[in-house]
Amino acid sequence: MRIVLSYPNFQFILYSYIVVTSAFNKAPSYIQALMTVTLTINNLTRELDLDPGTRLIFVLRDEFALNGAKLGCGLEQCGACVVLVDGQPTYSCTKPIGELAGKHIETVEGLVDDDGHLHAIQDAFLELNAAQCGYCTAGLIMRVKALLSDNPKPSRAEICAALDGHLCRCGAHPRIIDAVASAAAKLRVRER
Numbered sequence: 583m584r585i586v587l588s589y590p591n592f593q594f595i596l597y598s599y600i601v602v603t604s605a606f607n608k609a610p611s612y613i614q615a616l617m618t619v620t621l622t623i624n625n626l627t628r629e630l631d632l633d634p635g636t637r638l639i640f641v642l643r644d645e646f647a648l649n650g651a652k653l654g655c656g657l658e659q660c661g662a663c664v665v666l667v668d669g670q671p672t673y674s675c676t677k678p679i680g681e682l683a684g685k686h687i688e689t690v691e692g693l694v695d696d697d698g699h700l701h702a703i704q705d706a707f708l709e710l711n712a713a714q715c716g717y718c719t720a721g722l723i724m725r726v727k728a729l730l731s732d733n734p735k736p737s738r739a740e741i742c743a744a745l746d747g748h749l750c751r752c753g754a755h756p757r758i759i760d761a762v763a764s765a766a767a768k769l770r771v772r773e774r
C-alpha cells in the first residue's frame with residue numbers, strides 16, 4: 583500500500599509537532615507557580631511575583647529597566663550578560679530568579695555614584711576606547727570589578743585569564759586589556 587502524504591496533512595503533522603515540543607521545552611514556565619521574590623539590585627529592593635525559573639537577565643531588563651547587561655548566547659559562552667551576585671561574576675542569562683532571594687545583585691548601572699560620576703573602570707574604558715559596538719562591555723566591566731576587588735594589581739596574564747570567558751566580536755581586546763590595567767592604576771591612586 584502506498585501512503586500519500588498530502589500537503590495539508592503534512593502541515594497539520596508539522597504544526598502538531600511544533601506545539602507538542604514547544605510545550606515540553608517550556609514546561610517549567612507553565613508548571614511552576616508564581617513566587618514572591620525579594621530582589622535587591624543596585625541597592626534598590628523590590629518584591630516581585632515571578633516564576634522562580636525566570637532568568638535574571640529578563641528581570642533586569644523587563645522589571646528594573648536595566649539594559650546594560652546584554653543577552654548574547656544565552657549559554658554561558660560569551661559573557662555579555664555578566665553581573666555580580668554578592669560580588670561574584672554571574673551569568674544572568676542562565677541564573678534563575680528563584681535562587682537570588684536575599685542576594686545583592688550589581689549591574690553596570692550601579693557603578694555610577696550618586697553624583698553621576700563614572701566608576702574608574704568605566705572611565706578607563708571610555709578613555710582608551712575599549713568598546714566598539716559596546717555589546718560585550720557591560721559584562722566585561724562587571725568581571726573587571728570582581729577581578730580588581732580580589733587583585734588590585736593584576737599582571738597582563740592575570741587580566742587575560744580573568745577575561746577568558748568574554749567574547750568581543752569587534753576585536754577590541756588589546757584596548758580592553760589596556761583599559762583594565764589603567765583602571766587598576768586609577769583605583770590604586772583613588773584608594774591611597
Ligand code: FES
Pocket residue numbers: 652653654655656657658659660661662663664673674675676
Ligand atoms: S548571554 Fe550569558 S554568557 Fe552569553
Ligand code: FES
Pocket residue numbers: 712713714715716717718719749750751752753754
Ligand atoms: S565592542 Fe563590540 S563586541 Fe566587544
